[in-house]
């Protein structure tokens with residue numbers, strides 16, 4: 001059954017996103033998930049270097065919807081890969097900026113990817129995506145533990161679509177910049193629950209200023225609100 005999309009984008013871009021998701025899923029179907037090396041090891045990164053591992057389309061659409069709802073203007077993405085989810089983030093902040101009659105709000109997405117070859121593919125995809133996301137993305141190539149240490153500004157939304165050992169370090173780096181009501185989304189939180197234990201303990205600790213719910217998307221998708 002066809003379901004409605006929250007996206008306000010050109011037919012060209014909607015079709016392009018569909019193609020990218022399809023390429024990602026085809027790759028994932030050929031990955032032997034049960035015999036992968038440990039995340040963040042060189043062997044793991046070698047296998048993942050040519051893989052999208054894009055956030056699922058329905059999750060990307062939800063993220064877009066939330067960004068529109070909270071009127072996000074500044075977003076950080078931890079884990080950009082070939083830049084599929086980044087397109088949704090950029091589209092949403094660009095749409096939000098149009099609400100500002102003065103034209104002074106532009107919207108920005110800080111994207112970060114440690115593999116230069118993946119970052120280069122992401123840039124090509126954003127060029128193909130076209131002018132709807134032009135000038136929105138600030139791509140920081142390198143380890144997020146360095147790229148997210150400065151010049152973040154006030155952050156409305158953080159997407160944690162990153163190898164699990166890096167989720168908590170990324171959150172801690174961005175936390176000082178989160179505005180009250182900011183939203184953090186983390187992927188695969190049911191399927192990879194044991195690997196998220198440190199993040200959960202930090203977020204769920206009494207007095208942490210975070211509130212977390214797990215949404216029933218494939219593998220689990222956590223939505224965390226910063227109070």
Ligand SMILES: C[S@@+](CC[C@H](N)C(=O)[O-])C[C@H]1O[C@@H](n2cnc3c(N)ncnc32)[C@H](O)[C@@H]1O
Nearest residue numbers: 053054055079080081084085113114143144161
């Ligand atoms: C799940 S993929 C991101 C997918 C992307 N959000 C999308 O939907 O298209 C995670 C990415 O994080 C990158 N990554 C891993 N360690 C990193 C680090 N220390 N700093 C920045 N990026 C890193 C990986 O190379 C990989 O491309």
